[in-house]
Amino acid sequence: MADTLLSRFLRYVQIDTQSDERSNTCPSTENQWVLQRLLKSELETLGAANVRLTDAGYVIATIPGSRPKAPRLAFFAHVDTAPDFCGTNVKPVVHRNYQGGPIKFADNPRLVLDETVAPELLKARGKDIVTASGATLLGADDKAGVAVLMTLAELLLKGRRGKHGDIRLCFTPDEEIGRGVEKLDLRELDADVAYTLDGGAPGEICWETFSGDAALVEIEGVSTHPGEAGTKGMVSALHLAAKLLCALPREKCAPESTTGRQGFIHPTRVEGGVERAIIKFILRDFDLDGLEQKRVILKGLCRGLQAGTPGARVTCKIRKQYRNMAYWLKKDMRPVERAREAIRAMGLEPNDHPIRGGTDGSRLTENGLPTPNLFTGMHNIHGPLEWVAVQDMELAVKTCAKLAEIWAQKPRR
Ligand SMILES: [Zn+2]
Numbered sequence: 001m002a003d004t005l006l007s008r009f010l011r012y013v014q015i016d017t018q019s020d021e022r023s024n025t026c027p028s029t030e031n032q033w034v035l036q037r038l039l040k041s042e043l044e045t046l047g048a049a050n051v052r053l054t055d056a057g058y059v060i061a062t063i064p065g066s067r068p069k070a071p072r073l074a075f076f077a078h079v080d081t082a083p084d085f086c087g088t089n090v091k092p093v094v095h096r097n098y099q100g101g102p103i104k105f106a107d108n109p110r111l112v113l114d115e116t117v118a119p120e121l122l123k124a125r126g127k128d129i130v131t132a133s134g135a136t137l138l139g140a141d142d143k144a145g146v147a148v149l150m151t152l153a154e155l156l157l158k159g160r161r162g163k164h165g166d167i168r169l170c171f172t173p174d175e176e177i178g179r180g181v182e183k184l185d186l187r188e189l190d191a192d193v194a195y196t197l198d199g200g201a202p203g204e205i206c207w208e209t210f211s212g213d214a215a216l217v218e219i220e221g222v223s224t225h226p227g228e229a230g231t232k233g234m235v236s237a238l239h240l241a242a243k244l245l246c247a248l249p250r251e252k253c254a255p256e257s258t259t260g261r262q263g264f265i266h267p268t269r270v271e272g273g274v275e276r277a278i279i280k281f282i283l284r285d286f287d288l289d290g291l292e293q294k295r296v297i298l299k300g301l302c303r304g305l306q307a308g309t310p311g312a313r314v315t316c317k318i319r320k321q322y323r324n325m326a327y328w329l330k331k332d333m334r335p336v337e338r339a340r341e342a343i344r345a346m347g348l349e350p351n352d353h354p355i356r357g358g359t360d361g362s363r364l365t366e367n368g369l370p371t372p373n374l375f376t377g378m379h380n381i382h383g384p385l386e387w388v389a390v391q392d393m394e395l396a397v398k399t400c401a402k403l404a405e406i407w408a409q410k411p412r413r
Contacts, residue, residue, distance in 0.1 A: 001151060001397065002128070006390045009130065009147035010092050011038075013139040018087040019080035019174045026183050027057040027080070027173030035079045035146075039171055042150060047157045048169070056183035059171040063156045063164075070165025070408035074191035075152070075400060076360055076371070077145030078175030078198065081137060082382040091133040098129045098389075105134025105384070113385045120201050120379050127389040138386035140378035145197035146171060148376055148396045155401060164404035170194075172360055178214075178321055180360040186369055193335050193407070194371040196361045197400070201351065202392045203343050204375035207336045208326040208354040209362045210263065211291050213318050215281040215298055217244065219305075220313040223275040235311040237277035241270055244279065247301050253294060261354065263290045265298055286324055286354065322358040325365035325372070335370045338410070342403035346395055374399065 015035045019028045027033060039059050043051045048061040059079075081087045095103060100121070102114040111134050115121050132138040149169050156162050168191050172180045175198070199206055221237030228234075245267055251257055255264045263285025270279050281298065285291040295318055302316040329336060340350040361371030377392025 001155065002390050002394055004154065005147055005151045005393055005397065006094070006128065006130070008150055009143060009388075009390070009393065010094075012143040012146055013090050013092050016088045016090070017080050017139070018083050019177045020083055021177040026179065028177060028179070029080070032057060032079055032173045036171060036173070039079070039146070039150065043153060043169070046150075046154050048153055054183075057173045058184055059169075060189060061153070061169045063153055063167040063169065065165040065167060065404070065408065066163065067165045067408040071192040071410070072166055072168060072190060073164075073404055073407050074168040074170055074189055074194035074369070075149050076170045076172060076194060076196040076198075076364075077149050078142045078172045078180055078360060079146060080174050080176050081139040081143070082141065082176045084137075084382045085384065086136045087139060088136065090136045090139055092138060093131050093133055095129040095131065098124055098127055100125050103129070103131060103387075105131070108134030108384065111384055113380070113387060117385060118380050118387065123201075124389050127391045129387055129389050131387045132384060134384055137381075137383060138388070140376070140386050140388040141381035142175065142198050142376070142378070144376035144378045144388050144393050144396075148197050148393050148400065151393075151397045152400045155397060156404075162401070162405070164408045167404055175360050178358070181363045181367075186364075186367060189369075191369060194361070194364060194369050195335070195339065195400070195403070196359050196371055196373045197376050197396060198359055199355075199373045199375040200378055202375050202377060202395050203348040203351040204353050205336065205339045205343065205350055206353050206355040206359070206373040207329045208286065209322070209324050209358045210284040210286060210356060211288060211324045212321040212358050213283040213291060213295065214321050215283060215295075215316060215318045217241075217279045217281070217298075217302055217314065217316045219244075219272070219277045219279075221274055221276065222311050233311060234274065235309060236274045237312065238273055240305055240309060240312055240314070241272060241277040241279050244301055244305055245270070247304070249297065253297070261286050263294060265294050282321070283318070284356070322362040323366050325359075325362045328365045329370055329372065332370065334410075335372050338406050339372060339374060339403060341406055342399050345402050346399050348395065
């Protein structure tokens with residue numbers, strides 16, 4: 001299995017599928033169609049049923065089971081990669097039978113992947129590791145999940161109908177820009193419980209995420225010739241944007257200074273000039289009170305800026321993005337308990353782990369489809385040090401197969 005899994009993974013990461021939040025289309029980038037069409041045709045070749053590429057760019061397929069009364073399970077992976085770092089011309093490098101020590105990169109000699117930045121490498125000795133070449137991200141987030149699910153499909157479709165119910169596979173676009181399940185019809189998916197394959201180290205299961213909001217601050221200034229700015233009343237929106245950023249209480253709520261269960265206010269983009277500037281933020285916290293505090297801080301700073309600069313116009317619009325899936329999962333922990341059982345059956349220790357981000361599962365769970373997140377083996381994601389071990393992806397395939405069996409042994413919800 002390891003060889004087909006690896007060749008699949010290498011094939012997928014070489015297709016540039018970065019999403020782009022500035023685009024209004026779905027998927028946000030043309031290249032995601034390329035991978036989706038490939039997945040569709042591979043699923044058809046493997047013999048999956050009801051393979052469909054929807055108008056909005058989702059691939060949905062069924063692995064038929066032999067237990068019609070079993071709850072219907074769905075597995076998700078996202079095909080896009082993060083826009084944070086270059087994802088074009090990914091050149092994957094396979095380090096067979098890794099024996100420890102630093103890994104160097106041909107396309108960036110200054111880069112080093114070692115145990116100081118990736119302590120999980122200590123557990124990767126003897127495994128086959130894949131990295132990028134130093135100039136790009138690898139895209140294991142989430143091509144690892146995609147390769148895991150495609151290999152799961154092959155495994156289950158090749159054997160005689162296994163001891164599982166019908167399994168739905170769903171490959172989503174645009175997860176990295178927060179639109180992963182926006183155009184997904186849950187009635188069409190018709191699943192009782194789901195898992196995203198978008199997590200890290202073997203054994204990891206995430207059923208608690210941040211709650212997230214997005215904020216857009218718009219500053220309108222007054223433009224004049226800079227030579228007459230003093231007499232003609234220039235108000236620089238750009239300068240006010242800088243002032244706002246400097247006023248953020250960074251020691252308490254910047255992503256760089258918070259860990260664990262602390263939330264943050266994170267400016268993600270600044271654009272503009274003298275006349276007009278915008279700043280985009282994301283606000284994150286595990287609980288809604290904490291999130292509300294962050295909204296209050298940001299709005300307060302904007303009001304202060306407005307009060308101190310009557311010539312400008314400062315507005316702050318905040319919109320909901322997603323909510324902590326734990327609110328719903330705590331009411332029925334079976335999806336989590338059964339995942340733990342499957343992980344234990346692989347000889348792994350389940351590692352419940354709140355995720356300092358959101359997942360497609362946050363939205364799905366809120367919309368009535370309980371969806372914890374499972375490990376795929378990816379590490380150091382969204383940057384040039386990203387890596388994954390083939391054997392860890394293989395463990396994820398086996399965990400999913402086991403999980404399907406476990407659900408088939410239990411009554412429908
Ligand atoms: Zn991901």
